[in-house]
Amino acid sequence: MSNTDEGIKMIKDRLCCKRLLLLLDDVNKKNQLNALMGKCDWFGEGSKLIITNREVVNVIEVDCAYELNCMDYNKSLQLFSKCAFRRDCPLDDYLTHSRKAVGIAQSLPLALEVIGSSLSGSKKEKWDVILKMLEKVPHEEVSSKLKISYETLDDRQKHVFLNVACLFIECDKNIVIQMDDSELFRKKPWKLCSICP
Template sequence: MKVLLVLDDVDDSKQLQAIAGEPDWFGGGSRVIITTRDTHLLKLHAVERTYCVHGLNREESFKLLIWKAFKTNSVSPPSYADVVDCAITHAAGHVWESALDHFEKHLDNKIHNMLRVSFDALGKQEQSVFLDIACCLNGYTLEEITNLLQAHYGRSMKYHIRVLDEKSLIKNGIWGKKWIMHDLIENMGKEIVLEESLDMPGRKHGLGLLTLEYPG
């Protein structure tokens, strides 16, 4: 049978094997579309063609948000313009100033849990490297990240960094040198450190380059 099959947010190779194990399961002309944050799964499943979906730019994000929020192509009243701009920055889905102030420090539970899935799927070593980058090294070059992590852990970190890249937790920036985390992913990492430090007024994580201080 000719089918259009969409597998959304795949995070386990068993899901692909169970639903779309072999090409000959479907009739000629069928299309299987898979969305995932883990590009390694696609490689394991021998997916022939992949496409990296890029986020909206600031202008596109502004247009989409005001249409969803105000059902028009302009901000009404105009006094909300700064709030909308702030909402785009934090990508939190809310347009209230008090909520946005909160999201600067703490992720909404639903957003946090969605992002936490990718973190929990990492090995212990990758988790430590992820938290080091989130707390200390976001925006550094690959060479800087590798050298600092290697100096701290005493061994090469290139494999672990590649795993984070494959799971879309860190990406090469638009300038081709600096590696970056999305603000929400970076904040999620810092939230994890906070969760692990509830019984402490402050905690130095990993490299010791940054101390995260939280009120008791």
């Protein structure tokens, strides 16, 4: 396809009678969404569309919205155990270490998988060293994947993110949301926080 219009025509022609499940991740502009699925009649009856970006969802008509919550502790421990031990629960000798790892990962699935896989097959001594290090510095693979998400933000979103990350640790989410348009978020974070890069 040489341009967006060609792509739109192809999508309409080829998918108009097909029932499909479409997952759109990292779509952050309305024009991207319009090019991929302008109207519901582009796809066959019974099609499902999942969009992972709440800001894009807010500008289109949706049947339902679902906010994903963090994994609960037991599911987090289970996911970690599958990656570290290839089973649903940690080995008895590693239970304390596994709980510590889940705490460090803060129930983030990506972090649980990366940390669990990196500790798999290691002796307790190595676990002690790695977990101690991870308490201070996040795992490089997790950091690099999270950095991709950060890089997709526009300048204003980056400023807000850095201000929240540096200044509102363990604050009530609702307080931060109410402050979104305040003077604080219009300033560059490095003028507010000496630890920001």
